Amino acid sequence: MDNSLPPADELVLVDRELAQLDARRSQLLARRAWLIQVLYPPVAAAPLHPRTPLADSTPRSAQNVLLTLGGTLLTIAAVAFTLVSWGSMGIGGRAAVLAVVTGAALAAPVALLRKGLLSTAESVAALGLVLTVLDAYALHRVALPETDGLGYTAVASAVLAGAWTAYGSVLSRLRIPRPVAVVAAQLPLPLGVLAAGGGPTALAWAALVTAAADAAVVLWTRPAAVRITAGAAATVLGGWSLLTGGWLSLVSPWSGAALLLTGAAITLYASWRAPAVATAASAISGLALLTATGGLLRAALPTDWSVPGYVLCALALTSVWRLGGAAAPVSAGGEPGTGSGPAATADTRSGAAGTGSGAVASDRGRGWLPRGIRLGLAGAGAGVAGLGVAWALPPAVVGLLGPVARTTEVWSGEHAANALGSYPATATLVLVAAVAALAVVPRLWARCGALALAWALLTALPVSLDLPYAATLALQLLTAAAALWVAVRPGPLTRGLRAVDASAGHPGARATAKADGAREAGLEGPAAPQGFGPATPWPAWAPSPRVRAAEPGTVLGWTAYVGGLASAVSAVALALDVRAATFAALGVLLALLAGVAVLGTDARRVVSATGAVLAATGLVFAVAAAAGFEDRWTALALLLVPAATAAIGSRAPRPVALAVEVTGGAVGLLALGIAASRPAYLALALALGGVIAAATAVRPERRRFASWTAAVLFLLATWVRLAVWDVTTPEAYTLPVTVPALTVGFLRRRRDPGASSWTAYGPGLAVTLLPSLAAAWTDPEWVRPLALGVAALAVTLLGARFRLQALLVLGGAVLALDGLHELAPYVVQVVGALPRWLPPALAGLVLLTVGATYEQRLRDARRLRERLARMR
Known part of the structure; x- marks a missing residue:
């Protein structure tokens, strides 16, 4: 017998049971929270007694302060005891007393350490170290008074450094002696060189040797305090010696080169052994190497070749980066070049961390130089090369902006002088080398840099080589043409490149990549999340929409396009020196920009179309100026541009058509502004503009705007013509507006009987009735008031007949005011007689x-x- 319930009833029963379980679970959770609060009450801060003082320091900090203060006072007393006479005791007696006290101070920490008084032992040991310095001073005053002070200080500092090192090694729990010994070890060699009368070179060598010893201490000692002290000392002394070597490379290249190369070798070795600072240390090593080799080349080459020598050395150093890719990583399956095996994983971790022996091991597996060292050396080379490129750019800037900042008259035939006539011509070689170096790097940023520097090279050539005017203009036009061609067809420059994912580094993109990797590795099922939804318990793995990738062709195209436009503007500015050159430059640019507008893509088409219209406008101006046109004829000639743009806009794509027509409209406004000084020609120009707008209104997408524009232009042309004819009657100005407006309103009411009479007829009637009413009130004759009254009466009757509110209100108001104007004299007379x-x-x-x-x-x-x- 089957006792199962129907599905609907069973569903109701299940829902009821689940609701009861949820309610019971809530009760149990509340009870659990109460029990936890009872068993583990929150620890509240005990209220302080008002009279109990609040301690603002710990016993350990108070102890340290007291010990430090006591040691300092004892040190001051010892110095005063040694340097200032104490009773009748001479310096010998004081030296003997100091020797005894020093021995006691150095021996006391042994007993203190046995009792566990480490802080006290540190303070007493510090006092003992200071006393040893005073002992050395007393020894010099008592036994060796004739000895040179610098030489004795050098020897004494070496002895003290060794003694403090031995003392700290014996009492290894003391933290002060060995770092202090490192500080003392910095003095022997520099002071010994000064005592021997050595110059800056010898002093720099002494500092470099000392820095090398400090680096060895950093690499081969374990106490952190010693390593930090030695590292700081090595940085200071090594940096000072390298700076001295850089100065020597300018005044004495061979001496500076030896110093710099030695310093570079030491720093490079330190970067090899210390991966944590490999990048920074190798960058310093690279700069020292470049300074040394560049200084030698500078001494052997002419002055103009100094910077190119440095740049060539820098570019050679940047090639070190490619040495790491000699050995391809091996995949898990044993196939080289896949980059997915353990070696690739270790290398990825090393690239992320950049420190530790594991990073060095994995990095060295890819080549004979670790990644950090290659990065630092290549960065140093790139930095020096960048400085050289910056040095080579002024000719390009002058070549681009020089014609724009013109100082001569247009078409005068005179040319501005070269502002950088004495600048080294070898600047172009720097740009050539930089272009060649970037062109071989298969990265988008490198291709963009190479393209930009190639454009700068072509722009700088006329200035650097002091080319004649014709060659300069031709080269600028060729540069503009080449850049615009690359902007349209960047395909050859994109070989070997791939799209750059703009979402790289985005957390959602990384999660998507991780999910994709898990899916590719075969982790399907519950262990591999497939998406994000209501049942997905891993929201961090949810794939986010990727940002659209930046295509290499688009980036390179825009880079070339910007340079091409800049060269085009500069070429036009330069061509204004000569009439024939102006026509040639504008014609070439018109053809180039029109070609880009036809063949290009995205916004480059729109910008090029606008530029082509401006070039055509320049040609019209040039023709008018060459023919000697007056302003009025120039204005009429300029109307050819909006006429042409209206014709082109009917066939061009929508974005290009809109840009072309807007630019043409702006040129038309310019023409109207030029013709404004001659009203008769202004009326003609307005009428011609109205014709162009009316022709444009034939197109469905331009009908509304162009038709209104045509109406406005025709109306303005009529008004200007009436003003030229000295017509002052307001109806002559208002009726040309009223009649078309009422016609349009009548047609609209036929299409839409529900349209308001104010919308259909109000504007047209108000344009005529209100100005006529104002004129009638000041008109002493009777003709205008009578005609206005008859017209207002007719409008009022029409409004009453057809039940049109606008006609009835406007007509009645005007009729009443006009009648009041006629009765006003009689009313005045009657009022005066009463x-x-x-x-x-x-x-x-x-x-x-x-x-x-x-x-x-x-x-x-x-x-x-x-x-x-x-x-x-």
Whole structure:
């Protein structure tokens, strides 16, 4: 017998049980929280007694302060004891006393350490170290008073350094002696060189040897305090010796080269043994190497070749980066070049961390130089090469901006002088070398840099080589043409490149990549999340939408396009020196920009189309100036540009068409501004502009805007023509607006009977009636008021007949005001003839009458308002 419930009833039962379980779980959680609070009450800070002082230091810090202060005071006392006479005791007696006290101070830490008093032992040991310095001073005063001070200090510092090192090694729990010994060890060699009368070179060598010893201490000792002290000393002394070597490379290249090369070798070895500082140390080594070799080349080459020599050395050093890729990583399957095996994994970790012996081991597996060293050397070379390129760029800047900042008249035939006539011509060689170096790097940034520097090279050649005017202009036009061609067809420059993912480094992209890697590794099922949704418990693995990749062709195209436009502008500015050159440059640029507008893509088409219109405008100006046109004829000639753009816009794609027509419209406004000084020609120009706009209105997508523009231009042309004819009658200006406006309103009402009469007829009627009313009030004749009254009466009757609110209100208001104007003289006469008491009496009578019939007047006004509201 089957006792199972129907599915619907069973579902209700399951839901009820689940609800009861949820309620029971909430009760248990609340009870659990209460029990935890009872068993483990929160520890509250005990209230302090108002009279109990608050301790603001720990016993350990108080002990350290006391010990430090005591040691300092004892040190001061010992110095005063040694340097200042103490009673009748001479320096010998004081030296004997100091020797005894020093021995006691150095021996006391042994007993203190046995009792566990480490801090006290440190303080007493520090006092003992200071006393040894005073002992050395006393020894010099007592036994060796004739000895040279610098020489004795050098020997004494060496002895003290050795003694303190031995003392600290015996009492290894003391932290002060060995770092202090490192500080003392910095003095012997430099002071010994000064005592021997050595110059800057010998002193730099002494500092370098001392820095090398410090580096050895850093590499081969374990106490952190000793390594930090030695590292700081090595940085200071080594940096000072390398700076001295850089100065010597300018005044004495061979002496400086030996010093710099030795320092580079020491620093490079340190970077090899210390991966944590490999990049920084190898960068310093690379700079020292470049300074040394560049200084030797500078001494052997002419002055103009100094910077190219440095740049060539720097580019040679940057090639070290490629040495690490000699050995390809081996994959898990034993196939080279895949980069997915253990070696690749270790190398990835080494690249991320950059420190540790594991990083060195994995990095060395890829080549004979670790990655950090290669990065530092290549960075040093790239930095020096960048400085050389910056030195070579001024000719390019002058070649680009020189023609723009012109100092000669247009078409004068005179040319501005070369602002960098004495600049070394070898700057172009630096740019050539930089272009060649970047061109072989299969990276997008390198290709963009090579393209930009190639453009700078072509721009700088006329200045560096002091080319004649014709060659300079031809080279600028060729540069613009080449750059614009690359902007349209960047394909050859993209070989070996791939799209750059703009989402690299994004957390969502990394999660997506991790999920993709897990999927490729075969981790399907519950262990490999496939997406993000309501049932996915791994939101961090959810793939995020990737940003669209930046195509190499697009990036290179825009890089070339910017350079091409800059060269085009510079070429036009340079061509203004000669008439024929102006026509040639504008014609070439018109063809180039038109070609880019046809063959290009994205926004480059729009910008090129706009530039082509501007080039055509320049040609029109040039033709008008060459023909000697007056301003009015130049304005009419400029209207050819908007006419041409209107014709081109009908066939061009939408973005290009819009840009071309907007630019053409701007040129048309310029033409109107030029013709404004001659109203008759301004009227003609406005009419021609109206014709162009009317022709454009034939196109469906331009109909609304172009038709209104044409109407406005035709109206303005009419008004200007009337003003030229000295017509002052306002109706001559308003009727040309009223008639078309009423016609448009009538046609709209036929298409849409529900349209408001104010929208259809209000603007057209107001344009004529209101100016005519204002003129009628100041017109002493009777013709205009009579004609206006007849017209207003006709409008009012039409509004009443067809129930049109705008016509009834406007016509009635104008008719009333016009009639009031006609009755005003008679009213004035009557009022003047009446007694003075009569107007107030009539006003009071009117108020009484209105008050008595107030409610009736309100009903009449309400009915009038309702009737008007029912009208359209």
